[in-house]
Amino acid sequence: MTRHDLAPRSTVLGGDPSAEPAAAPTSLLRRLNRRGFRLVMIADVLALSAISIGSMYVRFGFDWPDAPIRSYLLSFALAVTVFIASLYFGGLYEREPRLGAPPALPRAGQQTLAAGGLVALLSLGLSGVFRELGLGPTRALPFPIINLSILIVLGAVAVAVNRRLVHLVRTRREGPPRVLLVGEASELAVARQHLDDERVPARVVGKHSANAGLLEEVNRTEATDVMLLSPRWIEAIYADVLGELDRVGITVVLRITGRETLYGLERLREIGGMPFVLLRAQTMPRSRARFKRLFDIVLLVTVAPFWLPLVGLVALYQFAVAGRPLLFWQERVGIGGRSFQMVKFRTMVPDAEADGHGARLAEADDPRIIPACRWIRATRFDELPQLWNVIRGEMSLVGPRPERPELTTGFEHRIAGYDRRHEVPPGLTGLAQIHGRYHTDPEYKLGYDLQYLVNWSPLLDLQILLRTVWVVLARRI
Structure with missing residues (x-):
């Protein structure tokens, strides 16, 4: 089964987001399900x-x-x-x-x-x-x-x-949650036995297996919840179908067996004696993303007496040894896959990519780096102008490092799940940066980035920032 097997062919899901559902019951159920706790x-x-x-x-x-x-x-x-x-x-x-x-x-x-x-x-x-x-x-x-x-x-x-x-x-x-079960015949039979108990506050409205369109089945049954009965179904719905379901307020959960619980999964829920975890199209909820933005602004203002003079001193040194242009603007991929212009102090020779090799990752002993500016890169002071990107909301103090569009396209084709890095604003530093070096493989860095997304907290950001200071002082690259 592939993602295309689950692609919608008509109706509300998968169509024009602005289109209104044709049936009144669909509209009422979906609107109530989307609005949730507004009052x-x-x-x-x-x-x-x-x-x-x-x-x-x-x-x-x-x-x-x-x-x-x-x-x-x-x-x-x-x-x-x-x-x-x-x-x-x-x-x-x-x-x-x-x-x-x-x-x-x-x-x-x-x-x-x-x-x-x-x-x-x-x-x-x-x-x-x-x-x-x-x-x-x-x-x-x-x-x-x-x-x-x-x-x-x-x-x-x-x-x-x-x-x-x-x-x-x-x-x-609305009545109890309307659950659509997704699994093979044997899995569906077992789950149905658990959920058909009248004491269970849920109603099974349909079963889905193999190659029928999942989004169409959700529309047909007016399901408010989709339960995957095996982890093998995740690849089939992630990320397009899961994102479409999340957009219209459909909850997607994954039933967990005894083997999966050995992985140390947290925040397990239970219904009808079956443990499950909630799947989200985006790892970080909106409330946490907004708090992260507020945290960035408060911290920037608090430590402004320290970083403003530092930016000025580095700028004077940079101008003295490298001349103009002082700053270097480069297109990078940010939140949601949208491009933005990232700024940094120029530490390489002008037209550093005019050697015919095009865009490529910098190396520790890269010959394009101006010798007098190597210590600026080693201490990462060349990243200080990106505080302007943070103020503009294009970046965060902590997050996955942004990559060039050309490199991002290659990584997305080569590394499964690479686009998940774009669920949060890119950062000046991140979990991958304090643990990795220039030669660290992007796939390993992705593991650190996804771990950061799942476990984000203000305390984690502070820990990463403090570790970054230590890395800078130790000149670990």
Whole structure:
């Protein structure tokens, strides 16, 4: 079976994204499935606000002190904003699949605890500001610890309850998840036995095997979820079909057998006694990608007093030893496979690729490098102008290194899954750069890049940046 066996021949999936479905039931089910949790943010704001105000009654009863009232009201607004931001960047407003959905309370508790810690730090930092502005008494914190503790505990419960209510409302309006099973006859029979139990909150609406069009079958059955019963089906649907299903809000999961669990897979879910993992067309959800962008901007602004003078000093040296042009602009492939102009200090002779060899990877002892500029490349100071690309949003501080379009095309034909590097903005440095060298094979580098995509966190970015500083100081190339 090939990807083309699953290609759509008509109807909603695989067609014009702007086209409206012909059948009303399709439109209603798909719209409800796509929109997910849009109203839950409003419910969270109302619940957290009510808990914040209620905590004041718990502390003071109905005799609120007059002096700090403005301080408390401003603190409530700030705390609720921080909590909502934490929930958002923690992925609690992403579309959550209903099939085997995990309990919301652990995730909600984790995010509200993180938000509570941030509010506590802000409360300490803003206490002096509030006193200067006359918004509170001399010794009062803008958000008292007692009130904050109540908000963390009850807030986690409220957030989890809101998601449970949304889940119940969606189930009442749409019915249980409509599952399309994909597998061979023996696999389909076993899975059907597990899911046909009336206690299982799912309904099997069809079975798919071998060479019929998967997208057409999803359209025909109005499935909201697709369950692959064997890993061998992944290659058939990745990445075109999986991306099309993800675009219209269809969840795709992979059933895991005992052998696959030995690989150390995490975040397993279960339905009808069958463990499975969620498959995504993109590894990094939108909320995490936006938080990564925010993290880049905050870090750039914070360390600007260090990198701005460094850029100036390197520019003066570069101009003195190499003359003009000072900068070198080159087309690279960025997020989504889109090209952009990456900038760096010129460390090679002019027209370095005019020798007839065309585009090729640089080497440690590349003769095209200007001798007086070798230390700039060794310390990677030639990459400093790419901070401008980061500011423009074309790059990130950490991520897969961008390649030339000519090289990217060759790698994509030679290395399966190479295009997955383009799911996030390219970076100044990355996991592959702190572990690899110039001669490291691109396929090995891809392994580091994909590991980074799956395990991304702000802490991982900080670790990579600090390791990069060590690599620069040690002049490891």
